[in-house]
Amino acid sequence: QSALTQPASVSGSPGQSITISCTGTSSDVGGYNYVSWYQQHPGKAPKLMIYDVSNRPSGVSNRFSGSKSGNTASLTISGLQAEDEADYYCSSYTSSSLYVFGTGTKVTVL
Amino acid sequence: QVQLVQSGAEVKKPGASVKVSCKASGYTFTSYGISWVRQAPGQGLEWMGWISAYNGNTNYAQKLQGRVTMTTDTSTSTAYMELRSLRSDDTAVYYCARDPDSGYDYYFDYWGQGTLVTVSS
Numbered sequence: 001q002s003a004l005t006q007p008a009s010v011s012g013s014p015g016q017s018i019t020i021s022c023t024g025t026s027s028d029v030g031g032y033n034y035v036s037w038y039q040q041h042p043g044k045a046p047k048l049m050i051y052d053v054s055n056r057p058s059g060v061s062n063r064f065s066g067s068k069s070g071n072t073a074s075l076t077i078s079g080l081q082a083e084d085e086a087d088y089y090c091s092s093y094t095s096s097s098l099y100v101f102g103t104g105t106k107v108t109v110l
Numbered sequence: 111q112v113q114l115v116q117s118g119a120e121v122k123k124p125g126a127s128v129k130v131s132c133k134a135s136g137y138t139f140t141s142y143g144i145s146w147v148r149q150a151p152g153q154g155l156e157w158m159g160w161i162s163a164y165n166g167n168t169n170y171a172q173k174l175q176g177r178v179t180m181t182t183d184t185s186t187s188t189a190y191m192e193l194r195s196l197r198s199d200d201t202a203v204y205y206c207a208r209d210p211d212s213g214y215d216y217y218f219d220y221w222g223q224g225t226l227v228t229v230s231s
Contacts, residue, residue, distance in 0.1 A: 001171070001172065003154065032216075034215070034216040034217070036216070036217035036218070038155070038218070040155075045205055045221040045222065045223055045224055046147075046155065046205070046207075046218070046221055047221070048217060048218060048219050051215070051217040051219070052215065052217070057219060089154065089155050091155075091157075091217070091218070092216075093216040096172075097157075097169070097171055097172060098157070098160055098169045098216070099145065099157040099160070099216065100157065101147075101154060101155040101156065101157055102154070103154055104154040104155070
């Protein structure tokens, strides 16, 4: 099972919006509405930000939103803040091995 | 509150085995599954496998088949991950993470703090 493809880095200025893509296949992202997104600060465990493509867990800011089109899912962070600087990973259910993660994206706040 | 507390850091020699524990609290252990995820230094997340705390069913990543075993002890609400025939590229932080085990939801809503396993001669 190959990792889902994410851009290595995305950057934006405070207050701007950025979007991170996550591209898979019809066996994972495109075939199921089970895409989730995780935020990871250096030295910390990942934190669930979005599940089932577009649902936010309780306590996660509404500045974070998710969507999907075909084999590509996206995470949008609006009103970018310094605390959003972190690594972000997508994950999807996959028919072949249950779960697969994306390659990860480093978000930099300029 | 839900907590997953993992065992401490380990240093192992190539060829040895390691067993990492993950003690759950704050929820009904048998109502969820536990996945294990690892992260090599400076690298991304890699899903290793999953175990149902309800019935012990497992699903392992193909690349680890034959080297990994995941178990649970429902009497202590603890999950275990054993990795055998360790190699230097098994050096990583190992995380346990809770998943719904519902058959219609797939995500990790709580994570352990991570356990660093270093494989070195």
